[in-house]
Amino acid sequence: MNEDPIEPLLRKAPQPAPPPDLRDTLEKDIPPGPPGLPAPAAPAARPPFWRRWLPTLAYGCVLLGCLAVLGVQTVQLLELRRERARLREIQARIETMRERQEALQKETARARSLDQLKKDEAEAQRLRQEIARLSELAQALPNLRAEEQRLQAAASNRLAQAAAAGALEPDPFAEEKEKAMRIACINHLKHIGLAARLYADDHNQVFPATFLAASNTLGSHKILFCPARPSGTEPPAQWQDLRESEVTYELLAPGAANPDPQAVLARCPIHNSVVLVDGSVQVLPPGARLVESNGLKRIVWPTQPERTP
Amino acid sequence: MAPDEAQLITQAQAGNRAAATTLLGLHYARLYAYLRRLCGSDTEAADLTQQTFLRVWAALPSYAARSRFSTWAHGIACHVFLDWRRRQAPAPWQPDAWWNAQADDGPSPFEDAAQRDLACQLYQEVDRLEDDQRQAVHLHYYQGLSLAETAEALGVAESTVKHRLRQAIARLRARLAERAAPAPTP
Numbered sequence: 001m002n003e004d005p006i007e008p009l010l011r012k013a014p015q016p017a018p019p020p021d022l023r024d025t026l027e028k029d030i031p032p033g034p035p036g037l038p039a040p041a042a043p044a045a046r047p048p049f050w051r052r053w054l055p056t057l058a059y060g061c062v063l064l065g066c067l068a069v070l071g072v073q074t075v076q077l078l079e080l081r082r083e084r085a086r087l088r089e090i091q092a093r094i095e096t097m098r099e100r101q102e103a104l105q106k107e108t109a110r111a112r113s114l115d116q117l118k119k120d121e122a123e124a125q126r127l128r129q130e131i132a133r134l135s136e137l138a139q140a141l142p143n144l145r146a147e148e149q150r151l152q153a154a155a156s157n158r159l160a161q162a163a164a165a166g167a168l169e170p171d172p173f174a175e176e177k178e179k180a181m182r183i184a185c186i187n188h189l190k191h192i193g194l195a196a197r198l199y200a201d202d203h204n205q206v207f208p209a210t211f212l213a214a215s216n217t218l219g220s221h222k223i224l225f226c227p228a229r230p231s232g233t234e235p236p237a238q239w240q241d242l243r244e245s246e247v248t249y250e251l252l253a254p255g256a257a258n259p260d261p262q263a264v265l266a267r268c269p270i271h272n273s274v275v276l277v278d279g280s281v282q283v284l285p286p287g288a289r290l291v292e293s294n295g296l297k298r299i300v301w302p303t304q305p306e307r308t309p
Numbered sequence: 310m311a312p313d314e315a316q317l318i319t320q321a322q323a324g325n326r327a328a329a330t331t332l333l334g335l336h337y338a339r340l341y342a343y344l345r346r347l348c349g350s351d352t353e354a355a356d357l358t359q360q361t362f363l364r365v366w367a368a369l370p371s372y373a374a375r376s377r378f379s380t381w382a383h384g385i386a387c388h389v390f391l392d393w394r395r396r397q398a399p400a401p402w403q404p405d406a407w408w409n410a411q412a413d414d415g416p417s418p419f420e421d422a423a424q425r426d427l428a429c430q431l432y433q434e435v436d437r438l439e440d441d442q443r444q445a446v447h448l449h450y451y452q453g454l455s456l457a458e459t460a461e462a463l464g465v466a467e468s469t470v471k472h473r474l475r476q477a478i479a480r481l482r483a484r485l486a487e488r489a490a491p492a493p494t495p
Contacts, residue, residue, distance in 0.1 A: 006481055009428045010435070010450035018341040022355050026337055026362050030329045 181227040185271050186281050188223040192249065193275040194265050195219075207265070207277075209255040211247050215239055224249060228270050243249070252297045253277065263296040274299065318378060322369055327356060333362065340386050343452050346406055347390050347443075349436070361386045376461050384462040386440035394440075399425060427485070434484045435477075445470050 005160050046052075103154075153276040199208045210213040211224050218224070225235045226248040250267045252274075253259055261278035272284045284290075287302030314335070320328035342362055345354035362384050372381060435446055448459040449470070460467040 004478075004482070005424070005427065006431060006478055006485070007430050007450070009424075010446065012428070013432060013451045015338075016342045016345040016354075018338050018358070019351065019355055022335065022341060022358060023337060025355070025359060027330055029363055029366070030326055030333065030358060031366055032324075032326065045344075187325070194413055 143161055178228070182271050182273075182283075184227040185268050186283070188226065189249070189266060189268060189273055189275040189281045190279070191219065191223045193277075193279040193281070196265055196277075197279055205258040207253055207256045207259065208251075210244050211249070211251060212242065212244055226268050226270050256296060260297055260298075263298060264290060268298075310318070314378060315374065318369075318372065318374070318463065322372070329366070333380070336382055339379070339452065340382060343383065343386055344380060346447055346451055348393065353393070357389050360393075361389045364389065377458065379456060380458040380461050383400055383452065383454065383458075384464065387444060387448075387462055426488065430457060430485060430488055434481050437484075442473045442480070445473040446477050449474060484495060 030160045050057075146231070192211075195214050196207050198217040200206060202217075211218075215221070221239050221242050222235045224242070224247045225233070229248045231246065233246065236246075248268070248270065250269060252264045252267055256263070256277075259277050262277065263277045264274045265277050266275050267290070273281060274284060275281045282299060284299065285302065289300050290297040291300050292298075314332070317328045317332050317335075321332055341354055341358045344357040344361070345351065345418060348354055361382070365382055367386070372491070421476060435443060438446065444463060445459060448454045448462055449456065454462065456467050456470050460470045465472065
């Protein structure tokens with residue numbers, strides 16, 4: 001830095017000379033007294049009227065407000081006192097009324113108990129009379145039993161006489177019952193024909209060899225029993241308990257392969273009804289018979305000549 | 310601080326007008342020169358000097374002699390100049406013709422014309438420095454205040470003044486080198 005001319009040049013900078021009249025000007029500005037003294041304060045301006053009286057007015061307003069609130073509260077207090085006195089009177093009246101009501105309830109209860117006693121007395125009187133009547137009936141009981149035995153003996157005699165004379169009438173609904181059972185049998189045969197047809201469709205047109213073989217296509221094993229079957233041949237509860245020999249229908253085309261539609265598939269020996277391979281059910285009239293041909297049975301009607309296959 | 314100056318200050322604080330006048334005579338030329346170099350105008354410098362002394366008289370009772378009166382007055386002048394500067398609209402920099410006048414004629418401390426020309430360029434470049442650096446250069450180099458006094462007048466730490474001066478010298482050196490370099494041929 002010593003060889004650098006900048007700093008010496010800066011220190012040798014020329015000094016500007018002040019104007020000649022500057023000193024006089026500056027001397028005039030020197031204060032006459034001790035410097036820095038604050039100038040005497042001007043008298044403060046009088047604040048406006050509202051500002052001077054604002055505290056008093058505010059205080060007065062607050063005081064008036066308090067007085068108004070105090071007055072309102074005093075009036076409310078007096079009202080509440082009056083209300084309290086009135087409520088006390090009402091309470092005293094309610095007490096009196098409650099006492100009267102209790103006395104009245106006691107009187108009512110006493111009257112009710114009196115009525116109950118009267119009713120009990122009447123009931124006792126009625127029971128006494130009933131006991132007397134029953135006593136009379138008990139005394140007459142041996143006579144009534146003797147009369148009953150006598151009447152039973154007379155009725156037995158009359159029934160025995162009627163049986164001996166054969167005057168008992170047949171059941172008037174027997175014919176209708178028989179008709180209903182025949183219709184049900186025809187329905188069973190239709191189901192059997194349909195089930196056999198479904199079986200044949202699934203087995204290359206070969207019909208079932210036994211009823212049990214078509215168990216999958218039969219709806220229920222109970223349709224293998226004719227409704228008019230003799231008593232004591234009830235169907236078992238489940239398929240597993242069924243045996244082929246218990247079935248009341250006869251399978252006349254067992255294991256037939258693609259048979260003639262007019263061939264007989266099954267027969268009911270009770271009603272002499274048959275179901276054909278085509279699914280139709282026929283009730284064979286008297287004189288009709290079944291003829292075997294090529295291992296299959298066919299119907300021979302009484303008026304028709306025997307058909308040859 | 311000279312003992313006479315201390316007595317003068319005490320008397321001026323007590324309201325002695327003659328002492329205040331003597332104090333004024335001791336310092337007003339230096340303060341005027343300081344403000345003249347900063348603001349670049351004779352008229353403005355006179356006004357600023359007047360404002361400075363008005364503030365000096367107003368603040369004189371609070372002067373506690375913790376620093377030299379000259380330093381204290383330079384601090385006030387510095388603030389007066391900054392206030393004036395804030396009120397002024399920012400104007401583009403123009404070289405001060407006074408420096409040229411100082412370099413051209415009259416008695417000069419410079420040895421030869423080359424040095425005078427260099428000084429003229431240097432003073433113009435000082436005026437183009439940033440305010441902080443320019444204030445430090447003016448107070449320390451132009452006004453001859455020490456580093457501590459410069460820091461006291463500016464209200465900053467002494468290390469800050471050193472830093473600003475170092476930056477200012479570096480920048481001035483760079484700019485003078487730019488000026489001295491030959492212009493590129495087209």
